[in-house]
Amino acid sequence: MRQAGAAILMLTIVVHSGCDRPSADPDPGIPLPIAEARQRAIQDLRYQLSLDIPETMTEPIGGTVAIRFTATDVSHPAVLDFDAGPNHLTSVRVGGQPSRYQEVNEHIVIPAGELTRGENTIEIAFRAGEAPLNRNPEFLYTIFVPARAHQAFPCFDQPDLKARFTLELTVPSNWQAVASGEPFGKAGAYAIQNGAAAWIEKIEGSYTGIMGLPLHETAALLEWAGLDVRP
DSSP: OOOHHHHHHHHHHHHGGGGGGGGOOOSOOOOOHHHHHHHHHEEEEEEEEEEESSTTTTTTOOOEEEEEEEOOOOOOOEEEEOOOOOOOEEEEEEEEEEEEOEETTTEEHHHHOGSEEEEEEEEEEEEEOOOOOOOOBBOOOOOOOOTTTGGGSBOOOOSOEEEEEEEEEEEOTTTOOOOOOOTTTOOTTTTTTGGGGGGOOOOOOOOHHHHOOOHHHHHHHHTTTOOOOOO
């Protein structure tokens, strides 16, 4: 009976610990199965992001992010996206405790055993990736089109996980942070017909195509199809 009990205990430990990693390492990018699983399991997503931006472009941008969400399913690890390059993570804490996370193929894998059904908080200190930040000697701006945000900071980078977002910037004393609200509702984070026009020297091609629907080209196609659409 003692041997049988030991075997049952060993089986229980193996089965439980096997949930701490995905059945297979996640592929780079935003794999569809992982995105679908996260959409089902994560609700009420919130980000509290802080970035410390130095004046010199060669100095790294340090950051912290607190990711809060309600988990409806904790049978699998939480897979965050972060493609900033090697050695960009400083620390990861889950529920206030150091995490046994793993970095796998542009992802941060949080063991399922560290998650709870209900409210969760993941706190990450990191060095921001440079690719989407567009650093210049005079200014810095970001365009977080789909699948670009995770190149700067850790997140669940998929458009069907809507989130509330707070951002705190620490900038040099002679800099000014500008928040216009203009990026909201725009896929590219700006509109040529609004304030961003001050930075656009010229365009080539269809103006309406850049704004949205290429009207001239669309009208020509409809007329080719036998429809009279011009006034």
